[in-house]
Amino acid sequence: GARVLAVANQKGGVGKTTTAINLGTALAAVGERVLILDLDAQGNASTGLGILRQARTLTTYDVLIGRCGIEEAIQSTAIPGLSIIPSTVDLSGAEMELVGAPRRSFKLRDALSAFLARGRAKGGAEGGPYSYVLIDCPPSLNLLTINAMTASHGVIVPLQCEFFALEGLSQLIRTIDLVKGSLNPGLEIQGVVLTMYDRRNNLSDQVANDVRAYLGDKVYQTVIPRNVRISEAPSHGLPAIVYDHRCAGSQAYIKLASELIQRERGI
Amino acid sequence: GARVLAVANQKGGVGKTTTAINLGTALAAVGERVLILDLDAQGNASTGLGILRQARTLTTYDVLIGRCGIEEAIQSTAIPGLSIIPSTVDLSGAEMELVGAPRRSFKLRDALSAFLARGRAKGGAEGGPYSYVLIDCPPSLNLLTINAMTASHGVIVPLQCEFFALEGLSQLIRTIDLVKGSLNPGLEIQGVVLTMYDRRNNLSDQVANDVRAYLGDKVYQTVIPRNVRISEAPSHGLPAIVYDHRCAGSQAYIKLASELIQRERGI
Numbered sequence: 098g099a100r101v102l103a104v105a106n107q108k109g110g111v112g113k114t115t116t117a118i119n120l121g122t123a124l125a126a127v128g129e130r131v132l133i134l135d136l137d138a139q140g141n142a143s144t145g146l147g148i149l150r151q152a153r154t155l156t157t158y159d160v161l162i163g164r165c166g167i168e169e170a171i172q173s174t175a176i177p178g179l180s181i182i183p184s185t186v187d188l189s190g191a192e193m194e195l196v197g198a199p200r201r202s203f204k205l206r207d208a209l210s211a212f213l214a215r216g217r218a219k220g221g222a223e224g225g226p227y228s229y230v231l232i233d234c235p236p237s238l239n240l241l242t243i244n245a246m247t248a249s250h251g252v253i254v255p256l257q258c259e260f261f262a263l264e265g266l267s268q269l270i271r272t273i274d275l276v277k278g279s280l281n282p283g284l285e286i287q288g289v290v291l292t293m294y295d296r297r298n299n300l301s302d303q304v305a306n307d308v309r310a311y312l313g314d315k316v317y318q319t320v321i322p323r324n325v326r327i328s329e330a331p332s333h334g335l336p337a338i339v340y341d342h343r344c345a346g347s348q349a350y351i352k353l354a355s356e357l358i359q360r361e362r363g364i
Numbered sequence: 365g366a367r368v369l370a371v372a373n374q375k376g377g378v379g380k381t382t383t384a385i386n387l388g389t390a391l392a393a394v395g396e397r398v399l400i401l402d403l404d405a406q407g408n409a410s411t412g413l414g415i416l417r418q419a420r421t422l423t424t425y426d427v428l429i430g431r432c433g434i435e436e437a438i439q440s441t442a443i444p445g446l447s448i449i450p451s452t453v454d455l456s457g458a459e460m461e462l463v464g465a466p467r468r469s470f471k472l473r474d475a476l477s478a479f480l481a482r483g484r485a486k487g488g489a490e491g492g493p494y495s496y497v498l499i500d501c502p503p504s505l506n507l508l509t510i511n512a513m514t515a516s517h518g519v520i521v522p523l524q525c526e527f528f529a530l531e532g533l534s535q536l537i538r539t540i541d542l543v544k545g546s547l548n549p550g551l552e553i554q555g556v557v558l559t560m561y562d563r564r565n566n567l568s569d570q571v572a573n574d575v576r577a578y579l580g581d582k583v584y585q586t587v588i589p590r591n592v593r594i595s596e597a598p599s600h601g602l603p604a605i606v607y608d609h610r611c612a613g614s615q616a617y618i619k620l621a622s623e624l625i626q627r628e629r630g631i
């Protein structure tokens with residue numbers, strides 16, 4: 098079935114969206130069928146994949162409040178094999194609106210299970226049309242991120258090689274444990290991805306060594322370097338891998354995708 | 365009286381905390397009396413000013429839920445003239461806890477007004493012991509950021525010179541207008557500060573030009589360069605200005621402080 102992975106870290110600006118877009122594209126490039134859920138009201142994953150604001154008629158907000166099912170909100174992207182459910186700023190109201198709702202933490206999980214069940218009923222592949230679902234989370238441990246973790250098999254944690262980013266890691270792990278203990282017993286840390294690594298900067302090495310000492314094999318071997326082409330790509334509505342597949346950043350995300358598939362096969 | 369400024373931007377990792385810490389330190393260095401309110405559950409401003417986790421007994425969370433007044437939660441820092449009310453992860457529960465509370469958007473404003481009134485009653489200076497209050501906001505437009513904007517005279521917007529950061533600017537301005545229209549008629553954009561500017565990268569120039577075309581004089585002349593010493597300082601619990609006052613980043617924040625004072629005098 099589809100493997101659902103939340104891309105989460107409450108620290109801001111660590112590369113969650115960049116990882117969801119580029120890892121998703123690299124997985125699609127090797128034949129996986131990928132769905133990205135943009136669960137951030139900023140809508141950066143939607144923009145980075147070229148979905149114009151005016152084209153976001155049905156969004157993750159509509160799915161969460163039950164106005165439509167997953168399949169109605171899916172849009173294709175310019176990348177073969179990669180689809181998305183976009184987001185708009187409406188999503189920032191979801192938390193307040195769902196506060197009193199029953200099963201508020203399970204809204205996304207319930208919508209995904211219903212979608213996959215409908216796919217099976219129609220005789221489709223066991224996992225529905227997708228082999229991977231990546232959820233781009235907002236910089237917060239709010240109800241949206243809890244929904245993503247409750248709906249997921251694992252969490253991919255992009256970790257910027259900076260001091261403040263390291264500080265938040267233990268809080269994030271505690272939250273994953275809380276969700277595992279109460280809402281989603283199968284949840285694991287699928288992996289930690291070091292991002293914006295700058296070999297000219299001692300701090301990057303210190304953070305990388307600290308994280309590997311703390312989390313061992315959970316940390317991917319592949320490290321994503323700081324690379325200006327990565328930050329230029331979104332202004333063209335393209336993943337870095339499409340905008341410039343030869344640059345160091347794109348090559349790192351391609352390597353990350355194959356390391357992820359190895360890791361998933363080992364499961 | 366004390367000028368209250370919220371340091372806000374829902375985009376993550378744009379330099380909010382770095383700006384609150386270093387602008388606060390630079391203002392204190394020229395004789396202003398500064399109070400920083402750490403309104404982010406990550407507690408990065410508290411850590412960056414050397415407040416250990418175990419020393420955070422009374423926090424902004426306690427002030428918001430009315431467990432104590434402002435003066436009880438204030439702690440001094442290693443920087444003369446700079447005090448802080450720290451934060452802990454408890455703050456991440458505040459939004460859900462305050463959902464049903466009366467005047468939930470005014471909790472911080474009410475606490476600050478009561479503090480300043482008590483100061484005046486004791487015969488203290490008109491504005492209480494502080495000339496500036498800087499509020500470090502979380503990467504979200506949630507109730508905490510709304511509380512900060514409702515309590516403030518102006519908003520300082522750190523804006524990273526990157527495409528995704530530019531994308532969120534109009535949403536942030538809409539939110540400031542909403543707060544101005546309903547909760548705090550005196551609220552203005554005090555200024556936009558371009559951060560992590562890298563002159564080797566065309567993107568920085570494009571973003572800087574776009575923002576200046578859009579917001580004109582609201583954008584500070586002073587631009588904060590990307591500078592590794594800035595990201596190293598927090599691991600020593602020191603502001604960059606103290607850790608290395610000669611580096612380009614520190615010099616930029618010192619210049620920003622004097623430009624801010626000029627701007628405030630013009631008010």
Ligand SMILES: Nc1ncnc2c1ncn2[C@@H]1O[C@H](COP(=O)(O)OP(=O)(O)OP(=O)(O)O)[C@@H](O)[C@H]1O
Pocket residue numbers: 108109110111112113114115116137141234235236292293294321322323324325327328329331346374375376377503526527528529
């Ligand atoms: N490896 C990299 N090299 C250079 N720039 C990068 C890299 N990864 C991400 N960026 C840039 O850094 C900024 C932050 O990345 P991104 O927006 O993906 O982080 P995020 O964690 O999703 O942020 P938020 O917390 O706001 O959701 C963006 O402008 C992005 O283009």
Ligand SMILES: Nc1ncnc2c1ncn2[C@@H]1O[C@H](COP(=O)(O)OP(=O)(O)OP(=O)(O)O)[C@@H](O)[C@H]1O
Pocket residue numbers: 107108109110236259260261262375376377378379380381382383404408501502503559560561588589590591592594595596598613
């Ligand atoms: N001018 C700069 N040069 C280099 N690094 C910087 C600069 N400003 C900030 N940083 C680093 O970039 C990262 C993001 O900055 P910071 O944490 O201040 O942003 P923020 O907006 O407060 O993030 P969040 O959205 O998580 O609250 C930090 O690791 C910080 O040390």
Ligand SMILES: [Mg+2]
Pocket residue numbers: 113114115137141234235
């Ligand atoms: Mg993002």
Ligand SMILES: [Mg+2]
Pocket residue numbers: 380381382404408501502
């Ligand atoms: Mg911050």
